[in-house]
Amino acid sequence: MMNCAVILLLTSSCFTSSALYNPNRAVTSKLKYLLEPPVYAEVVARRGQNATLPCILRTKPRHYKVKWTKLEPENMGRENIIMISNAQAFKPYGHLGARASLRRSHSMDASLQIRRLLLDDGGKYRCELVNGIEDESVVITLRIEGVVFPYQSEDGRYRLTFHEAKEVCAEQDGILASYHQLYRAWTEGLDWCNAGWLQDGTVHYPIIQPRPACGGQLLPGIRSYGAKDKNQDRFDAFCFTSQTSGSVSFVSGSFSFEQAGHACQRQGAELALVGHLYSAWRFQNYDQCDGGWLRDGSVRFPISNPRELCGGIPEAGVRSFGFPNKMKPLFGAYCYM
CATH class of the missing domain: 3.10.100.10 (Mannose-Binding Protein A, subunit A)
Known part of the structure; x- marks a missing residue:
């Protein structure tokens, strides 16, 4: 009886292996070197602090390099390289590279550290493993914790071109807010009935309490004028700032x-x-x-x-x-x- 059970078990095992066998499996399967998805896809920090963007290798090919870039949606086609590294050394690029280094807490750690964060350091970053055979990448979002404030010229409402809006935000210790920063401010209670420039050249305003002068009977949300002429059209500005070192x-x-x-x-x-x-x-x-x-x-x-x-x-x-x-x-x- 026991011999029959063993024979049946072996037979079942053979049929199972035969059913799962795929002669193309070695070709179609992909060897993943990076941790995907990352444990934390968003890193939150404030201006002046340091931040670490995670990128961990699962295994290292014989020849490879890791390239960190910041993705700039408003500059399509332009690659903003921060750092390129291999197992022995790394080379920084640009103003971000000057404040960046690799954490290297162990031999498989390619995480990027950025020191003394600035307001415009927020955004999406890509860690890309390049080995000449099959490239892989992960994208991490760095969110600078801060506050959005509407700004109107001393001359009155809707007096600022896009470039002037950038200037007044910088003069008031800020930068033009992104759409995501404005959206987050809206979820936290920002209600403002004047349209303002954002950093991508679009014009919006956030409404929590709909009223006749602010979109009529439309539901609460972000009202949009879309993209406008940066040199001719005039609106207010939505600025973004974070914590300061002073009081x-x-x-x-x-x-x-x-x-x-x-x-x-x-x-x-x-x-x-x-x-x-x-x-x-x-x-x-x-x-x-x-x-x-x-x-x-x-x-x-x-x-x-x-x-x-x-x-x-x-x-x-x-x-x-x-x-x-x-x-x-x-x-x-x-x-x-």
Whole structure:
């Protein structure tokens, strides 16, 4: 009886092997060298911090190189190489390469480390293994944690070309926001009825509470004007900033714009930028129910704990008085040091 069982087991095994055999299997199967998918496809960090983008080899071919690039959707066809390496050495390229290195925690580790992150370091990165036979790659997203703030020219609504919008964001310690950054800000409560430029040259605005002047009866969402002429069309700007290395403080008083600057100088500081105030509000929960001058001539105040006498709006945010007469001594000063 036992012999019959053994014979049946062997017979079953033979039929099983025969059914699974595929003479082309060695040709069609792909040897995977990289960890796919990566354990973490998104890495989150703030400006000024360091970040590690994972890329682990499963096994190393005899001859190979690993190439790290940043994918730039707005520059199709242009390859932004950061680093090329092999088992012995690596060569950095460009401004990112100057702040990058390989982690090499073990012999199979090709993870990229970027030091002192900048606002525009966010985006998608590709780790590509090139061995001359079959190339493979993984894509990692680096997300800079920050805050989006709408910005309007002192001259009024819809006065900025695309290039001017880039400039004003840079002047206020920011960059033009990406669509993904604006979308995330919308999910976190940003509701703004003025259209603004984004970094890809498109124009949008986020709406949470639909109203007649902001898309009528359309559902909440990101309203889009699509791509516009960067040299001729004029809108506001959506800027993006992250944490700063300094701190914001408020000097109480009734100052003109010039007096506010002197008040900050007496503190060993200078008038804060709009981006500084938004960063303090977002990352330090800064709450001050007093209007104060900023360096661009606007008057604003940050509210983390909404209350009736501080703007009367139930959501947290940075409130604005716009651009008052700079000669009138009416407000305090927000200083940055």
